[in-house]
Amino acid sequence: MAMLDWDDLRIFLAIVRAGGLSSAARELRVAQSTVGRRLASLEASLGVRLLNRTPDGYMTTLAGEDVRKQAERVEAEVLALERQVGGQDTHMAGLVRVTCSETIASNLIAPCLGTLHLTNTDIMVELIPNPRALSLSMREADISIRLTQPEQHDLVVRRIGTLAFGLYASPDYLERHGECDYDAGCAGHRLITQLEGIQDATQTDWLAELAPRATVAMQTSSHAAALAAAKQGGGLASLIRYQADQEPGLTRIEVPPLPSLIPSAGIWLVVHKDNRDTPRIRVVLDHVTKWVRGYVQELDPARFEKTKTVPAGD
Known part of the structure; x- marks a missing residue:
């Protein structure tokens, strides 16, 4: 043979x-x-x-x-x-593959990595948005930025931030469907929810608890798609405040503290233990950490101030 x-x-x-x-x-x-x-x-x-x-x-x-x-x-x-x-590579140059969820790829991680070349011209980053958590052990990526905490023993995990969520709809939708009657389970309203199995699916569970009598009008694995559908009047959606607060076609709606607070999501920076001290990977890890922590108030504004919201139906 x-x-x-x-x-x-x-x-x-x-x-x-x-x-x-x-x-x-x-x-x-x-x-x-x-x-x-x-x-x-x-x-x-x-x-x-x-x-x-x-x-x-x-x-x-x-x-x-x-x-x-x-x-x-x-x-x-x-x-x-x-x-x-x-892990013994001492060069401050070469390729670093970074994977993250589509939820934070365009608005947070891509701008962050886009500035890396200002101080590290010899490092090339490959950004891979993927709903599946790529394996660091299998070398599918060097760094992962996740919205759920991994538990594998061979990974080094650090929480570098928090994403706050809010409930949103377009003004046109609210005019057509009226205020959200939470006591009545939001009967007559439509929901835009996340498909099961993706990283921020806890938002779907929260919406189901908040509005049990509302109709699910659309499900998607893409946060960007949910935001776009909500802007066009497709229904109520749980969206990241960092993105949705800046959208002129969306209104953030007040929600009651019960039956449960709207869940947030941790931002977890993950690297394999064998690669954490590789210089070019270390540079990217430090850059992402500094960038995300610099936006702590924008990512989790509820921690810092009681911002103005628009009551449902106004």
């Missing part, structure tokens, strides 16, 4: 995880033909079929499942070695 190529095993794992050649190719940023060729090369080297194509995507055969387990052990060792060696 010919010696196995690690790149073939790596691509095989990508196909298994993505469920298809095209999805794996996008994840790996290579051509789909390359992925197919590498899979064929691996199967030829082993002399056995590893994957079967089904209506639900590619599924491992019995032999493929054995190879997957072995390949994942190899992958873990390779990644550990890369992190160990990478």
Whole structure:
């Protein structure tokens, strides 16, 4: 049997995880033909079929499942070695991959990283907005900025800020639907909510508790989409104050302190323990921390002052 190529095993794992050649190719940023060729090369080297194509995507055969387990052990060792060696990199230059949720990518993290070149011209940042928390252990990213606290033991986690939320609607919507009668469960109103499984889904639970008789008119995994829909009169939406307070087409509505306070979201800066002292990664970590903490009042204004709100129905 010919010696196995690690790149073939790596691509095989990508196909298994993505469920298809095209999805794996996008994840790996290579051509789909390359992925197919590498899979064929691996199967030829082993002399056995590893994957079967089904209506639900590619599924491992019995032999493929054995190879997957072995390949994942190899992958873990390779990644550990890369992190160990990478952590000894003393260069203040190179690529740093940063991932965050779409919720904060455009309005907070992109402006922050856009100023990094003013003091660090040799560091190139790759910003990856993704609703899925990319794996730092698997080196899908170097730094993650999340709205929920991760619990993996191999990560270094620091809370660097808080995002305050508010309840919003367009003036036109409020004129058409009237005030929010919380005692009546906001009957007759429409809600724009977040899909389950994303980082700020707690806002959906809070809205359901606040307005149990309202109708869910739209669900989305995008905070920007929820904001845009609310501006067009689509309904009530729980939005980040840092963004929504600046929108002329939205009104922030007073809400009662009960049944529960509107939840906020922590901003968590996350790095793998093996990479926290790598100079170029350390520079980006410090820059993001300083930037976000410099906007503490704008991100969480409720902590500093009782700002003017517009009562529902006014």
